[in-house]
Amino acid sequence: MTNDQLKEKISEWVSGIEFPENKQYLEVLVPANSLKKLAELLHNTPETDFDYLISLSGVDYVSHLAVVYHLESTSHKHFLVMKVKTEDRENPNFDTVNEIWRTAEWYEREVFDMFGIKFNNHPDLRRLLMDDDWVGFPLRKDYKDEIKMIER
């Protein structure tokens, strides 16, 4: 499917979708509450068939926190970037997609570890890379640690 068809299809499925400008590829901004639904549809519908989650990254845009999903379909070879964001820095949370793409389990743990974004219904949400007793979320822009981090 071409990007335009995809666009059509996606806006058919869920409301409140935005398509931000992007030079390289199609990008969708999903409202947090329909993330799970869209993900399931994208994965299960034969025409879209996004079965391969390439990467799942957390981003701190200072104004808001976001999670970016890079998706590809191994059969149709099309590519999609899905994004959710939240303004809530204290207690951000999204739905997990780890039942849809298994690889997401660790990616989500990593995002939780680095940004403090929680994922509902995640089977094993612990810190992944840092020690369990680590304080703070290192990849956030406002993370400071005078002792362990020498800044330049």
Add this chain to the structure above:
Amino acid sequence: MDFNIYDFTSFTKWVDNALNSSMSPLLAIIIELIIIGLVFLLFYAIVGLLLVYAERKVCAVIQNRYGPNRVGPFGIFQTIADLIKLLMKELINIKHADNFLFNLAPFIVIIASFMAIAALPFAKGLQAIDFNIGIFYLFAVSSLGVIGILLAGWSSNSKYSLIGAIRSGAQVISYELSVGLSLLAIVVFAGTMQLSGIIESQADGWWIIKGHFPALVAFVIFLIASTAETNRGPFDLAEAESELTAGFHTEYSGIKFAFFFLAEYMNMFIVASIAATMFLGGWMPFHIAGWDGMNAIMDYVPPIVWFFGKTIFVILMMMWFKWTFPRLRIDQLLNLEWKYLLPLNLMNIVLVAFIVLMGWYIK
């Protein structure tokens, strides 16, 4: 062949007489024992050190490198440096471990190998004890070493060592059978269990030649099984580096660890010399019945050279195995023994018995 210039019997007799004539019999025998003890102690240490050095060099050459070459000429003092270092290294005692057994384990391992050395025939007359059940005795004491390994693994209170010990227990006892049965093939051929008798029976040809096919099969099985029994080569599951870090001796440090290390090499020496004795004629020179000229020439090579030459040959084979093959998994290891070696061995023995019955071996 009544006359042999390299017969050590007269020499030992002479020592015996000299001692007996000058003192009381009890004292004489004690002094004799002390002399023998010192000789063997020295022998044991030297063989152990040399073997460790040899293995390093052999594996180095196989792997396209030099191996130790900076300590002394060609690095021959390398193992001595290791020895000094290990002697001067701290002995760690583990909390919650059974210290008595922890310290006992190296004793058992070393004692088992010493007991075996007692019966090895190095040359004519150069044998501490010539049992009339010689080979059976060797078979018996070789089964003792595993107890040391089991104790070491259990008493270190570490998971790795326990798994290593249990593995090696299952492995060693299984392969024990194949070792015994493959030796039995030669016993059937020779009709005796006395080591000197077996060697004498090879005066006109080694059993591996005289016994042709079944002896060859027995030899191969013996090589495989004895490699496994000494926890070496592709069968080093008990100390599998990549799985159990150091296996049953994970917690041992310093000289205690060195003894496990040493025992491995001494056991290798022992099984190699058993193989040399049983299949390759021991100290008996290479003889072909009828070719008197060549036989006479062969006689001029001292038997001790023959013995060590053959032993070294077998040792090289074992090193070659070790540095070529990947390690087996525990279930495959036991499969190999119970489903392949043991049935083959039993068949082989029946074959040997049949051949002996029909007299189809080279006489």
Add this chain to the structure above:
Amino acid sequence: MGLNQLMFFFLSGLILVFSILTVTSRKILRAAVYLLTVLLATSGLYFLLNYEFMAAIQITLYAGGIVVLIIFSILLTSHISHKFERPALANVIAASLTGLAGSFISIWSIMKFPFNASTEPTLDVNMKEIGMQLMSTGHQGYALPFEVISILLLAALISAVIIAKKGN
């Protein structure tokens, strides 16, 4: 004192001390190791008696077989920190009284009994002789026991396999 006596006292000393330790030790693996020492010393006695084949069998089967099996099962069933309870005092007293009385009576009767050592010529026990008698079918032949033992072992093997498999 001759060398023979020296050896005998050394070996029997080992046997006595370690057999007592075997039953009194509260750590099970140590008990097994003490038992091993007893068995090895016994085989030393056999060597002293010049029954070399028996001695080697003692080492192979008892030390290398049964004790290994025992140690093996200990490895699988007990933890290193495990220690036996001290047995009840009454139990100990009763047992040791039995033992003492029994051994006293037996030793007394042994000392009493006039053993007259045989004057017959000693048979040179070599393997040939043992093998001949074991395999021969005639008078003083043990061929039948030889075969029967194989059946006994077959039975042992089958039952052990059945028992072990049943646990699964």
Add this chain to the structure above:
Amino acid sequence: MKEVIQDIIIRNSDDYIINMGPQHPSTHGVLRLELSLQGEKVKYVVPHIGYIHRGIEKMCERDTYQQIIHLTDRFDYLSAHMNNEAVCLNVENALEVEVPERVKYIRTILDELNRLASHQLWWCAFGMDLGALTTFFYGLRDREVILDIFEESFGSRLLHSFNTPGGLMHDIHPNFQKRTKEFIKYFRKKLPEYDQLLSNNVIFQMRTKGIGYMSKEVAISYGVTGPSGRASGFSCDVRKNHPYSAYDKVDFKEILDTTGDTFTRYKLRIAEMWESMNIIEQLIDNIPEGDYTAKMKPIIKLPVGEYYQRVETSRGEMGVFIISDGNKFPVRVKFRTPNFANLFVLNKIGSGNKIADIVAISGSLDLVIPDIDR
């Protein structure tokens, strides 16, 4: 509706747990595997990572684009060149810079050489995991030849930081072509030896065949890429699917297999080595003349936007996700590293096997731990 693959680990407090790693010869670094044992059998594997998490992504936020390059060397240090290239390509695409043809050719050759070196190292480490100690020395012996070529051109053996946005640091050394060809000739002779020594060995085959089976669905769902994924039939070769550099100019096969066990993963890497040599041979004589770098400003500022670039490293698909706000420092750099996903599948394909199999399986996934932790 597709089938949903689930393998949630249920931990039990009285499991017999044994730790493999962080210091363990077969975890190739500081991976820690928590194995729950039943006898020799492994009930489940819990990988613990982060023992070499160095915070590279955070560091990138304070570095210029040129400076990021030298950090990318250091996660998958065995495919340093591909990692560099990923960032460079991303920056070049964002700036819409056209790099000279010569650079593309050289990059492709270097990619493949690096892949060869990496696979050689994997081969010897894998052999060592299975107890064949000599493989370690043969593999490294042949690898040294490649490293010599590298050192002549880049001045360093392992981490070369040779790429820079817009091209290369230097031109290749005049000897480069000659020596590469010599190497190919040499290695074509040595590679069959690998087969004789290890691949055809019965013990090796017994140890690896039928162990650690991974189906295509599992591979896709877990995002297992690279040779490990391709062994399960997951056609994930970025070189083929989204050609970059000079890969569209060469003729090569994407090696695929569907068996998906440990032995297939092994065989596939050996086949990839042959294929890499083919690619190099096609390119090495045709390197066009030209500049070794495009004209770049000394301070690079990416236009505002989000950029994603994928390359194929020797372990799988590597992605670089850069978010720029127009400054000389990026806002966020995320590296999608292949090993991260490849390790996660270990429990799925490893549980139910024996300890020795876990070693074999994790060896066949060819893990580089800093690549996971970044």
Add this chain to the structure above:
Amino acid sequence: MNIFKYFGEIFGAIKSLWAGMRVTGYYFIHPGQIVTQKYPENRKTLKMTERFKGEVIMMHDENNQHACTGCGICELNCPNGSIEIITDKITNEAGKSIKIIDKHIYHLSMCTFCELCIKTCPSDAIGWGQEYEHAVFDRHKLTKVLNHPGSSLRKKPSKEPNQE
């Protein structure tokens, strides 16, 4: 089990094992294949390639002069702060007060050999040294001052224009 398959398996196994043993055996009897270089013995002849990155050095000519102007660009470009430039103010013959380099401090212990400093140096004052034997007992010995004591700025940089 099929008895032929059983023996066939055994035979195949032995053949494959023998193939492996041939390889190792070949090397065992061909010690000429040894590739080891004897490092400390061949120190005299062991030359690194000309691009070898051993350490950053500052090139000095025979008059003990170098080309570093103390501009600090290398310090700026070094990703991990391995370079510190300490400048000094002097008055030159013309009476103008100019900035010259006092100490070009280089932390070998931190350098990652990324070559950015050398690439970006406008006056090509620094380059790669071939030294690779750096091991010391004291970490502070690894901090070096690159400009030799008493050295001065080369007057006229009379060399080809910069590559960059």
Add this chain to the structure above:
Amino acid sequence: MNSEYLVLFFLLGVVLVGGAIVFSMFVSPKSTNFAKSEPYECGIPVKSNAWIQFNVGYYLFAIIYLVFDVETVFIFPWGVVMRDMGMTAFIEILIFFFILVTGLLYAWKKGALKWV
């Protein structure tokens, strides 16, 4: 006359190991710290104390081994006299082996030789 040699070799082992360990105890440096006396487990503090969940395979092989060991012991005297006795011995061993192999086959069939 052989037992003293055996005891001698036994003592040699004791002397070698004991001597070396005692010597080493005197000359080697000593230091203690908390972690040193803990068991080693790849650098992770040992936690679980559960006992190993062992496998039937481990001891089943030991048991079968014991049975076969006895048989081996019995065959050795046979091996010595095989040459001299000829046919009788051959037939006896065939019977013996037949029974033995039956046992092995039984264990094989029952899956006792399979590692679970």
Add this chain to the structure above:
Amino acid sequence: MGIKIKSMKNEDFLDNSTLETLKETGDNFFLTTIDDIVNWGRSNSVWPLTFATSCCGIEMMAAGASRHDFARFGIEVYRASPRQADVLVVAGTIVHKMVPILLRLYDQMADPKYVIAMGACAVSGGPFFYNSYSVLRGVDQVIPVDVYIPGCPPRPEALLYGVMQLQRKIKSKSITNPNEVEEK
């Protein structure tokens, strides 16, 4: 007075001054014959622990491989268990999560033990000195280090050179006065 290392002159080594001060402060300027023998043994048989965390570990492996052949120095036997190892070659980055494990491994090694910090990361944090929140800046902050080998990664020859430096350091010690067991 120099310490002899085969095939290399004393003057060719760096940092002789530290070695001299070390000897003087240890008030064992005169080494006895026994010291000589023991040090000969110890210095020629330093068995490393297989401990490699990242890139430098690969160069350590390369140093052990055929081309450079660690084994010539008697460093052949890589021990996987810290009980039997003599030298801990810290090859690679140490992050804060790893520190307790490193400490534990170091503690579990039997005396005498030595530490080589290989690579910029182990010496000072190297490429991750600034801006990284999780990297330990030099292992000498937690365990005593005997020899520092800079480089990123150091060439295998550099590692061999470092090993020779370590041998020199071992040879300058006396058993009657072993250098104090550093507490950390």
Add this chain to the structure above:
Amino acid sequence: MIQDIPIQYFLIVSTIMFFVGICGFLIRHNLITILMSIELILNSVNINFLVFNKYLFPNQLQGNFFVLIVVAIAAAEASIAIALFINMYRMYNNIDVENISEMKY
């Protein structure tokens, strides 16, 4: 017969060993220890067999063969016993005599 050593010496040793075995049988609750006591008892019997053979009938081998048979039986007994013990352990997680009453077979 052995020079210098009367037959009684051997018999005393074996007697003491026998009764030590009996004591162990009585005071221990652990089945494996009991098995070990039995081995002690059998062993003392074996000594007697051989000693009698050596001292009283030196030209025959009956004692030897009896020992052979005893050893074989001991091995068979030990293997089955241990199979039982381990099975018990798998069921009840310990191997004390008290549990025997609960055994089903």
